[in-house]
Amino acid sequence: xxxxxxxxxxxxxxxxxxxxxxxxxxxxxxxxxxxxxxxxxxxxxxxxxxxxxxxxxxxxxxxxxxxxxxxxxxxxxxxxxxxxxxxxxxxxxxxxxxxxxxxxxxxxxxxxxxxxxxxxxxxxxxxxxxxxxxxxxxxxxxxxxxxxxxxxxxxxxxxxxxxxxxxxxxxxxxxxxxxxxxxxxxxxxxxxxxxxxxxxxxxxxxxxxxxxxxxxxxxxxxxxxxxxxxxxxxxxxxxxxxxxxxxxxxxxxxxxxxxxxxxxxxxxxxxxxxxx
Amino acid sequence: xxxxxxxxxxxxxxxxxxxxxxxxxxxxxxxxxxxxxxxxxxxxxxxxxxxxxxxxxxxxxxxxxxxxxxxxxxxxxxxxxxxxxxxxxxxxxxxxxxxxxxxxxxxxxxxxxxxxxxxxxxxxxxxxxxxxxxxxxxxxxxxxxxxxxxxxxxxxxxxxxxxxxxxxxxxxxxxxxxxxxxxxxxxxxxxxxxxxxxxxxxxxxxxxxxxxxxxxxxxxxxxxxxxxxxxxxxxxxxxxxxxxxxxxxxxxxxxxxxxxxxxxxxxxxxxxxxxxxxxxxxxxxxxxxxxxxxxxxxxxxxxxxxxxxxxxxxxxxxxxxxxxxxxxxxxxxxxxxxxxxxxxxxxxxxxxxxxxxxxxxxxxxxxxxxxxxxxxxxxxxxxxxxxxxxxxxxxxxxxxxxxxxxxxxxxxxxxxxxxxxxxxxxxxxxx
Numbered sequence: 184x185x186x187x188x189x190x191x192x193x194x195x196x197x198x199x200x201x202x203x204x205x206x207x208x209x210x211x212x213x214x215x216x217x218x219x220x221x222x223x224x225x226x227x228x229x230x231x232x233x234x235x236x237x238x239x240x241x242x243x244x245x246x247x248x249x250x251x252x253x254x255x256x257x258x259x260x261x262x263x264x265x266x267x268x269x270x271x272x273x274x275x276x277x278x279x280x281x282x283x284x285x286x287x288x289x290x291x292x293x294x295x296x297x298x299x300x301x302x303x304x305x306x307x308x309x310x311x312x313x314x315x316x317x318x319x320x321x322x323x324x325x326x327x328x329x330x331x332x333x334x335x336x337x338x339x340x341x342x343x344x345x346x347x348x349x350x351x352x353x354x355x356x357x358x359x360x361x362x363x364x365x366x367x368x369x370x371x372x373x374x375x376x377x378x379x380x381x382x383x384x385x386x387x388x389x390x391x392x393x394x395x396x397x398x399x400x401x402x403x404x405x406x407x408x409x410x411x412x413x414x415x416x417x418x419x420x421x422x423x424x425x426x427x428x429x430x431x432x433x434x435x436x437x438x439x440x441x442x443x444x445x446x447x448x449x450x451x452x453x454x455x456x457x458x459x
Numbered sequence: 460x461x462x463x464x465x466x467x468x469x470x471x472x473x474x475x476x477x478x479x480x481x482x483x484x485x486x487x488x489x490x491x492x493x494x495x496x497x498x499x500x501x502x503x504x505x506x507x508x509x510x511x512x513x514x515x516x517x518x519x520x521x522x523x524x525x526x527x528x529x530x531x532x533x534x535x536x537x538x539x540x541x542x543x544x545x546x547x548x549x550x551x552x553x554x555x556x557x558x559x560x561x562x563x564x565x566x567x568x569x570x571x572x573x574x575x576x577x578x579x580x581x582x583x584x585x586x587x588x589x590x591x592x593x594x595x596x597x598x599x600x601x602x603x604x605x606x607x608x609x610x611x612x613x614x615x616x617x618x619x620x621x622x623x624x625x626x627x628x629x630x631x632x633x634x635x636x637x638x639x640x641x642x643x644x645x646x647x648x649x650x651x652x653x654x655x656x657x658x659x660x661x662x663x664x665x666x667x668x669x670x671x672x673x674x675x676x677x678x679x680x681x682x683x684x685x686x687x688x689x690x691x692x693x694x695x696x697x698x699x700x701x702x703x704x705x706x707x708x709x710x711x712x713x714x715x716x717x718x719x720x721x722x723x724x725x726x727x728x729x730x731x732x733x734x735x736x737x738x739x740x741x742x743x744x745x746x747x748x749x750x751x752x753x754x755x756x757x758x759x760x761x762x763x764x765x766x767x768x769x770x771x772x773x774x775x776x777x778x779x780x781x782x783x784x785x786x787x788x789x790x791x792x793x794x795x796x797x798x799x800x801x802x803x804x805x806x807x808x809x810x811x812x813x814x815x816x817x818x819x820x821x822x823x824x825x826x827x828x829x830x831x832x833x834x835x836x837x838x839x840x841x842x843x844x845x846x847x848x849x850x851x852x853x854x855x856x857x858x859x860x861x862x863x864x865x866x867x868x869x870x871x872x873x874x875x876x877x878x879x880x881x882x883x884x885x886x887x888x889x890x
Contacts, residue, residue, distance in 0.1 A: 231634065243668075243669075244672070245671060245672030245673070246671035247672075248656075248657065248671040248673070249668050249669060249671050251658075251661060259665060264665070264668065299616060332673065332713065333675050333712055333713045334711075335675075336673060336674075336675045336713075337652060338674060339653070351623065
C-alpha cells in the first residue's frame with residue numbers, strides 16, 4: 184500500500200471509537216517474558232488504564248515476531264496494529280484521548296526528555312543485565328527466552344537474540360561497561376527521577392501522563408522481578424518517593440480490576456520478591 | 460562369422476578410467492559376458508553403455524568390438540573395449556537470474572564421482588537483492604544398483620507468497636533413501652526444518668500475522684511413484700500415480716500432523732494425433748494434538764497450474780484478501796490436446812505446440828475432524844469451483860511447459876479471486 188493510501192487509512196481509523204475488544208499482545212507471562220519486555224508491556228497497560236481505555240492482555244509465544252516493529256507489546260485495535268509506547272500514545276491521541284494536553288510546550292519538552300532518559304538509561308541497563316551479564320544470561324535469560332520452543336530451536340533463537348543485543352550494546356558504547364558502572368547509571372537515573380518527582384503525586388503534579396506510565400512500568404517491574412541478585416531493585420528502593428509512587432499507581436489503576444491486565448498479577452507471575 | 464554364430468566374449472577392456480573404482484564398473488558390464496551371438500553382443504554393449512552414462516560420471520563412452528588377438532584367443536572369441544572420458548573433478552557454473560522484482564547471481568559447484576563410486580556432491584549458492592539461499596547435497600548410489608541411492612541435503616530456501624502476504628524462510632536438513640520395488644519407485648525421507656514465517660507487508664491480515672514466528676518441523680515421509688508415460692510433458696500415453704504421506708512430530712519439533720496427498724494422470728491417444736488426458740489430485744492434512752495446522756503446511760488451490768481461470772492459489776478460506784490454504788482439497792482436469800490447426804511448422808518448430816481444450820474443477824476447505832467421513836465428502840462436494848476453456852501449450856525441452864489459455868471460471872464463491880479471460884502459465888506440474 185502506498186504511503187498516501189496508508190495515511191488515508193489511518194485517518195479513517197482515527198475517526199472510529201475505541202472498540203470493546205482491543206487486545207494487547209505480549210509473551211507468555213509465566214515462563215517466557217523477560218524483564219525489559221515485561222516493563223514495556225506494563226507501561227502500555229498503565230497508560231491505557233490512565234486513559235480509561237479497556238484492553239485485554241493476550242499472551243502468545245510468538246508475540247515478538249507478530250509485532251510489526253519486532254518489539255512488544257503491540258495492540259490490536261479494530262484493524263490496526265500498533266507497537267511500542269511512543270506510537271501507541273500517538274495512535275490514542277488521534278482517537279481523541281490524551282494525557283499530556285494540559286501541559287504547556289516547556290513541560291512537554293521536559294516530559295519527552297525524561298522519557299528519553301528512561302529509555303536510554305533504564306531500558307538499556309535492563310537489556311545489559313539480561314543479555315550481557317553471563318550469570319543472568321545462563322540462569323535466567325536463555326531458559327526463559329527459548330522455553331516455548333523445542334531443542335535445538337530454543338538455543339538457536341536465544342543465541343541469535345543475544346548476538347543482536349550485544350551488537351547493539353557495542354554500537355552505543357555499553358559493551359565495555361562493567362556491571363558496577365551500569366548499576367551506577369541506574370542509580371543516577373533514579374536520582375534524577377526522584378528529584379523531579381519530589382513530593383508530588385505525579386511527575387506533572389495532579390494528573391498522570393505517559394511519563395508516569397513509563398516510569399511505573401520500569402520501576403515496578405524492577406522492584407518485583409527476582410533476578411540473581413537484588414542489586415538492581417536495591418538501587419530503586421533507595422529512593423522512597425519512587426517506591427511510594429509505584430505503590431500509589433498500582434493501587435489506583437490496577438487493584439480491583441480483573442486478573443488479566445492487573446499489574447500485580449502480571450508481575451507476580453514473573454518471579455518476584457515482596458514489594459515492601 | 461555371421462550374426463548367428465555362437466561367440467564368446469573373452470575380454471572386456473576399459474580405457475580412460477582414472478579415479479573410478481573397478482567394482483561399480485563390473486556391475487554395469489556384467490551382462491556383456493553373457494552374450495551368445497554377434498547381435499546380442501552389440502545389443503548388450505549398447506545397454507552397458509547406457510548404464511555407464513546414467514551413473515553421471517563419464518562425459519563420453521565409446522564401444523569397440525573386435526576379434527580376440529593373442530595366445531589364448533578362441534576362434535570365435537571377441538574383445539569389447541569401452542573408451543571412456545571421466546568428468547572433471549570439479550565443475551562450476553555461474554548464472555544471473557532475474558525474477559519477481561529481484562535479481563540474483565547463482566553459483567553452482569559440482570564434484571561428480573567424488574570417491575570413485577559415483578558419489579556426487581553439489582553446492583548451489585544464490586545471492587540476490589532480496590534474499591540469499593543455498594543448498595549442499597551429497598548423493599551416493601548403491602554400487603551395481605544405481606536406482607537404489609541415498610542422499611543428504613542441507614539447505615536454506617526463502618519464498619515470498621504474495622497471495623497470502625507471507626514470507627517463509629526454511630533452513631533444513633534432510634536424508635532421503637530411494638529404492639525401486641518392481642515397477643514402482645519409493646522414497647523414504649526424514650526432514651528437519653527450522654521454519655520462519657513473517658508478514659510480507661504491513662497490511663497483512665491479522666490471521667497471517669498470528670502465524671509469524673519460528674517453528675521446527677521434524678517429519679518422516681514416504682512417497683511412491685508409478686510412471687508408465689512416454690514423457691512427463693505432454694505425454695501421449697501411459698499413466699502416472701504418485702502417493703505421498705508425511706508424519707510430523709514424532710521425531711522432535713513442535714509441529715505435529717499426518718499429511719496425505721496423491722496425484723493421478725491417465726493419457727490416451729485418439730484419432731488424428733490428438734490425446735485425451737484425465738488427472739485427479741487430492742490431499743488431506745490431519746493435525747495431531749490440539750495445536751491448529753500451520754499456514755506453511757496447508758494445501759492451496761487455483762492458478763494457471765492448478766484450477767485455471769482463478770488467480771494463483773486464490774481459492775478457499777481467506778481473511779482480508781490473504782489466502783490461508785485448507786486442510787483438504789481435491790482437483791480434477793480433463794484435457795483434449797490436438798496439434799495446432801492447419802499444422803504450421805510440421806516436423807519442426809510446430810511440433811512443440813499443441814492446442815488444448817480443458818475442463819478443470821476443484822475444492823479446498825478445512826475439515827472438522829470430529830465429523831465423520833460422510834460429512835467430509837459432503838463438504839468437499841458442495842461449492843465446487845470449476846472452469847473450462849481452450850488455449851495453446853508450448854513444450855520446453857523435457858521439463859517445462861508454457862500455456863496461454865482463455866478461461867471461463869464458474870462456481871466462484873465469494874472470496875475467490877478469478878482470472879477470467881486470458882491467463883498465462885509456466886511450470887512443470889499442471890493439473
